[in-house]
Amino acid sequence: MRKPPRRSVVVFGFSLGILLSSVTRAHDLWLVPDAPVVAGRPLNVRANSGMNFPISVHAPDPATFVRRIVVTPASDHGELEAAGQEGDSGLLRFKPTDRGVYVVAVETRPRLIELSAEQFNEYLVADGLPHIYRLRVQEKSLDQPARERYTKSPKLLIQVGRGGEGDASRVVGLPLEIVPLRSPFRLRAGDTLAVRVLFAGKPLADANLGWDLPDDGDAPSGTVRTNSRGEALVPIARVGLMTIRLTHMTRPKADDFEWESFWTTLTFRIEEQNE
Numbered sequence: 001m002r003k004p005p006r007r008s009v010v011v012f013g014f015s016l017g018i019l020l021s022s023v024t025r026a027h028d029l030w031l032v033p034d035a036p037v038v039a040g041r042p043l044n045v046r047a048n049s050g051m052n053f054p055i056s057v058h059a060p061d062p063a064t065f066v067r068r069i070v071v072t073p074a075s076d077h078g079e080l081e082a083a084g085q086e087g088d089s090g091l092l093r094f095k096p097t098d099r100g101v102y103v104v105a106v107e108t109r110p111r112l113i114e115l116s117a118e119q120f121n122e123y124l125v126a127d128g129l130p131h132i133y134r135l136r137v138q139e140k141s142l143d144q145p146a147r148e149r150y151t152k153s154p155k156l157l158i159q160v161g162r163g164g165e166g167d168a169s170r171v172v173g174l175p176l177e178i179v180p181l182r183s184p185f186r187l188r189a190g191d192t193l194a195v196r197v198l199f200a201g202k203p204l205a206d207a208n209l210g211w212d213l214p215d216d217g218d219a220p221s222g223t224v225r226t227n228s229r230g231e232a233l234v235p236i237a238r239v240g241l242m243t244i245r246l247t248h249m250t251r252p253k254a255d256d257f258e259w260e261s262f263w264t265t266l267t268f269r270i271e272e273q274n275e
Contacts, residue, residue, distance in 0.1 A: 028212075028245050030054055030265050031092070031104055031156035039096050039160050044083065045104055047090035047154075051218035053243050054267075060090040060108070067107040067153075068092065073100025073166035080104060096158070101166025101183065105155040105174055112149050112257055120146040127247045128208025128223065132259070135251075148249075148259040151175055157268040159185040168268075171198065176262035178209070178244050181231070184268045192233040196226075199248055199262070203230025211244045213237060220245070236270055243267040 027049045034044040048056030062068065062082035070080040083091035096102055115123065121142055124133040136142050153174040168183040181194040197204040205228045210220030226232045234244055249261040 027051055027058065028053070028243075028263065028265055029060065029108065029152040029154045030243055030267050031106065031154045032089075032241065032267060033156065033158055033269075037096065037158055037160050039099055042093055042095045043158075045080075045092040045094070045156060046086075047092060047106065048088070053212035053216070054214060054241055056088040059085040059088050061085060062090045062092050062106070064109055065106045066109050067105070069103070069105040069172050070094050071103040071170055071172060072096075073098050073102065073160075073164050075167070075170075080106075096160045098164060099161035100159075100164025101168050101185065102158040102160060103155065103166075103168070103170050103172060104158065105153065105172050107153040107174060108151055110149050110151045112147065114145065114147050116145050117143050120148075124249075128210070129247065129249050131206075132249050132251075146259055147257045148261055149254070149257040150261040150263060152263040153177070154265040154267070157184065157266070159269075159271070171201075173201070174264060175200065176204075176246065176248050176264040178246060178264055178266040180266070180268075184236070184242075184270065187236050187270060189236055189238045189270065191236045193236060194231060194233055195244065195266070197230045197232075197246060204248060205230055207232075207246055207248060209234065209244055209246050211235075211242060214241055239270045239272050241267065241269050 030048045032046045032048050032054045047060045047062055048054050049058040049060055050056050068080040070078040072078050078094055081093045083093040157168050168180050171179055177198045179196045184193050197207045205226055207226045209232050210223045211234050213221050224232045243265050245265045247261055247263050252260050
């Protein structure tokens with residue numbers, strides 16, 4: 001099932017002090033490694049923001065991320081450097097020293113957005129959040145605008161060389177996290193990848209996962225909902241880059257916002273030699 005394009009929203013700073021004059025669209029955030037990936041050489045990881053994976057239309061500033069994480073094959077925490085911006089990409093950098101699986105993740109600073117009633121309702125439908133839409137129907141508040149806080153926490157899995165140690169299923173403690181239940185680097189095109197979604201460290205049932213492949217446009221290649229254990233099967237269609245994405249929303253009713261959303265992606269590469 002494919003969803004309609006995500007709609008435009010008006011973005012505020014976290015303090016809500018100044019309304020920005022520009023109108024922006026709701027974008028996913030992906031971590032995409034430069035190639036080749038070689039042990040012993042510094043590696044650039046691009047923080048790309050957009051709707052058409054992995055093309056970036058805006059360069060985030062990695063220095064503003066509240067968390068930057070890299071876990072080595074030996075389960076050590078390495079240094080993930082904020083390396084500025086290049087074109088439409090934010091740059092992160094680290095040096096993989098050994099063969100194996102590395103887990104890279106970041107968490108953005110919370111921001112606030114304000115949407116009209118129509119924008120918010122369309123956004124709920126487009127991003128697979130029917131429970132929030134139904135709640136607004138029940139409360140007869142579909143004609144009410146919404147003020148929402150959001151945080152993005154993308155994750156990247158990297159295989160350096162062949163073999164080696166590392167755990168692709170490692171949980172790194174993101175607010176919303178997609179965890180593969182096996183290594184995607186052992187899969188071929190035509191296989192499926194079992195994943196579990198965690199929200200605040202607990203399995204999240206009925207979450208609307210989407211997956212994106214390069215050149216497939218700004219709607220997901222497909223979607224699936226998690227079961228009662230927060231698990232789902234995602235098909236591996238072809239070799240190359242792939243991302244799995246999710247938005248989850250809660251209703252904290254804070255003083256300066258009523259809704260809170262959490263965005264995440266999990267990106268990895270299926271290599272040609274796996275076919």
